[in-house]
Amino acid sequence: MADKLENIKSGNMGRGNLSFRIFKDRLFKIFVFVISGLATIPLLLILFYIAKMGIASINWEFFINLPRPPGEVGGGIANALVGTLILILTSSLIAIPPAIALGVFMSENKTKSFSKWIGSGVEILQGIPSIVIGIIAYVWVVRPMGGFSALSGSVALAIMMIPFIAKSTEETLKMIPLHLKEASMALGVPYYKTILKVVMPAGLSGIVTGVIIAIARVAGETAPLLFTAFGNHFMSYSIFKPMNSLPLLIFNYAGSPYDEWHSLAWGASFVLVVMVLLLNIISKILSKRWKVKF
Amino acid sequence: MESKILKIKDFNAYYDDAQVLKDINLSILKNNVTAIMGPSGCGKTTLIRAINRMHDFTPNARMEGEILLNNEDLYQMEPIIVRRKIGMVFQRPNPFPTMSIFDNVIAGYKLNGIKLSKEDRNNIVEDSLRKSAMWDEVKDNLHKKGSFLSGGQQQRLCIARALAMKPEILLLDEPTSALDPKATAHIEELISELKDYVTMILVTHNIAQAARISNYTVFLYLGELVEYDKTNKMMTTPKDKRTEEYLTGKFG
Ligand SMILES: Nc1ncnc2c1ncn2[C@@H]1O[C@H](COP(=O)(O)OP(=O)(O)OP(=O)(O)O)[C@@H](O)[C@H]1O
Ligand SMILES: [Mg+2]
Numbered sequence: 001m002a003d004k005l006e007n008i009k010s011g012n013m014g015r016g017n018l019s020f021r022i023f024k025d026r027l028f029k030i031f032v033f034v035i036s037g038l039a040t041i042p043l044l045l046i047l048f049y050i051a052k053m054g055i056a057s058i059n060w061e062f063f064i065n066l067p068r069p070p071g072e073v074g075g076g077i078a079n080a081l082v083g084t085l086i087l088i089l090t091s092s093l094i095a096i097p098p099a100i101a102l103g104v105f106m107s108e109n110k111t112k113s114f115s116k117w118i119g120s121g122v123e124i125l126q127g128i129p130s131i132v133i134g135i136i137a138y139v140w141v142v143r144p145m146g147g148f149s150a151l152s153g154s155v156a157l158a159i160m161m162i163p164f165i166a167k168s169t170e171e172t173l174k175m176i177p178l179h180l181k182e183a184s185m186a187l188g189v190p191y192y193k194t195i196l197k198v199v200m201p202a203g204l205s206g207i208v209t210g211v212i213i214a215i216a217r218v219a220g221e222t223a224p225l226l227f228t229a230f231g232n233h234f235m236s237y238s239i240f241k242p243m244n245s246l247p248l249l250i251f252n253y254a255g256s257p258y259d260e261w262h263s264l265a266w267g268a269s270f271v272l273v274v275m276v277l278l279l280n281i282i283s284k285i286l287s288k289r290w291k292v293k294f
Numbered sequence: 295m296e297s298k299i300l301k302i303k304d305f306n307a308y309y310d311d312a313q314v315l316k317d318i319n320l321s322i323l324k325n326n327v328t329a330i331m332g333p334s335g336c337g338k339t340t341l342i343r344a345i346n347r348m349h350d351f352t353p354n355a356r357m358e359g360e361i362l363l364n365n366e367d368l369y370q371m372e373p374i375i376v377r378r379k380i381g382m383v384f385q386r387p388n389p390f391p392t393m394s395i396f397d398n399v400i401a402g403y404k405l406n407g408i409k410l411s412k413e414d415r416n417n418i419v420e421d422s423l424r425k426s427a428m429w430d431e432v433k434d435n436l437h438k439k440g441s442f443l444s445g446g447q448q449q450r451l452c453i454a455r456a457l458a459m460k461p462e463i464l465l466l467d468e469p470t471s472a473l474d475p476k477a478t479a480h481i482e483e484l485i486s487e488l489k490d491y492v493t494m495i496l497v498t499h500n501i502a503q504a505a506r507i508s509n510y511t512v513f514l515y516l517g518e519l520v521e522y523d524k525t526n527k528m529m530t531t532p533k534d535k536r537t538e539e540y541l542t543g544k545f546g
Binding site: 111177179180182183184185186187188189190193194197198201202204292293294 | 346348351353374375376377378381382384386388389390391392401402404405406407441452455456459
């Protein structure tokens with residue numbers, strides 16, 4: 001007993017003396033540091049390369065002009081920029097209400113088997129490849145409507161957003177302590193008002209963060225738009241007509257044989273990357289700012 | 295002759311098939327503090343949550359019998375009305391973290407969508423905070439978040455929030471068990487003073503606390519009501535052997 005205590009005091013626990021263990025500890029830390037450094041190098045290279053190729057083609061004209069035919073300089077990506085914004089807006093409008101409702105339902109009815117079925121359904125939906133979702137939107141929306149449209153593209157993106165937002169809403173609301181709900185109920189507040197006015201505001205930061213990350217995820221999706229929004233060389237504001245988007249423009253122009261279009265594609269890639277990065281940063285800031293302490 | 299504000303008649307409670315309250319008969323007297331005492335798991339929380347129908351949200355809980363508030367059966371009334379007439383303070387302070395102190399106090403009105411004039415609102419907030427002995431501490435910070443207060447202050451804020459609804463009965467489930475001795479003393483003092491406004495039912499593990507602040511004491515044991523008497527009488531000359539054993543610390 002006394003022996004053991006002496007050992008602990010001198011740092012002599014088990015094998016090896018203290019300085020050797022500190023050495024091992026250091027070695028391991030350095031190892032982890034170097035490996036994680038190596039792993040980030042390709043990521044940084046990609047970012048650097050996109051920035052290098054993209055920034056060259058970016059100027060004011062780039063944002064306000066439409067793409068020009070091959071051989072002409074000075075084209076821009078205005079239609080794709082507007083298209084991406086409209087697609088994101090429309091798909092958010094379609095996805096957010098049902099997705100949040102689903103999330104609330106799942107967190108409020110954890111034990112019901114029906115809710116478990118819905119939970120697995122949501123997970124399966126999350127795993128479906130985006131190209132398949134594009135085909136589904138084609139069958140459900142494009143064919144009945146008789147043509148490609150931004151609306152059908154938004155439906156495809158919304159289908160991708162719903163499971164993500166539902167899951168993040170569920171996870172957020174599950175973390176909200178029961179005693180908060182009870183506090184409201186004990187004041188005679190009806191159940192639905194308790195959910196709307198107490199539980200959801202307490203989870204607002206998590207819900208909003210989930211929405212923003214969902215948007216960031218679909219902003220770069222190409223596959224679901226190929227046979228839905230389709231793409232458009234001209235400016236279009238109508239959700240019932242084909243519409244361009246940043247990833248569609250990149251897809252179409254990067255595969256073309258023309259240098260002017262290549263540089264448009266690089267510029268668009270850079271804009272897209274910055275956009276997604278900004279969305280992620282915003283979500284981080286919001287989730288800190290609006291964090292509720294219980 | 296003191297009036298009986300609440301009568302519990304032949305009351306049984308079950309979780310799934312396990313019976314946790316057995317044939318409880320009890321009348322609570324108006325403007326008194328009634329302490330409910332007993333060893334852990336004897337059904338104290340179950341009993342007081344039955345009084346404002348909080349079990350409605352526990353799917354596996356089942357209640358039998360009657361609880362009459364001023365001779366009206368609670369289980370025939372709208373649960374929402376019941377909870378406005380019978381307020382509750384919980385073991386852990388639970389102010390609404392997204393609301394200011396002011397909004398916490400009138401949360402019962404706000405969340406229920408009850409419209410109040412600005413004057414009424416201010417009066418209710420001031421009155422409730424004065425009753426919960428908090429007004430002087432927070433009157434300059436009414437629009438700050440309630441979650442920055444100390445634990446004891448948060449609990450008094452929760453009492454103020456319950457008082458703001460002008461309840462007939464206030465239920466307190468071990469309101470001081472999460473607090474330090476000083477905050478506990480403060481809450482105990484407060485409960486003694488509040489008797490004039492509201493009838494209180496207090497669950498406590500702490501025999502000394504029951505002795506200090508309650509007029510009547512109920513002793514529950516394994517879901518049975520063993521003894522109910524004036525506190526000083528029960529503390530000095532308990533009738534039942536089990537009460538005596540509990541009071542002398544033989545179990546608990
Ligand atoms: N939701 C529930 N489902 C099943 N059993 C429960 C539930 N809530 C409580 N019980 C059981 O009912 C019995 C009484 O519980 P209760 O919480 O009323 O006791 P208590 O006297 O308040 O105890 P404590 O002093 O520890 O708070 C206990 O055996 C408990 O395990
Ligand atoms: Mg209890």
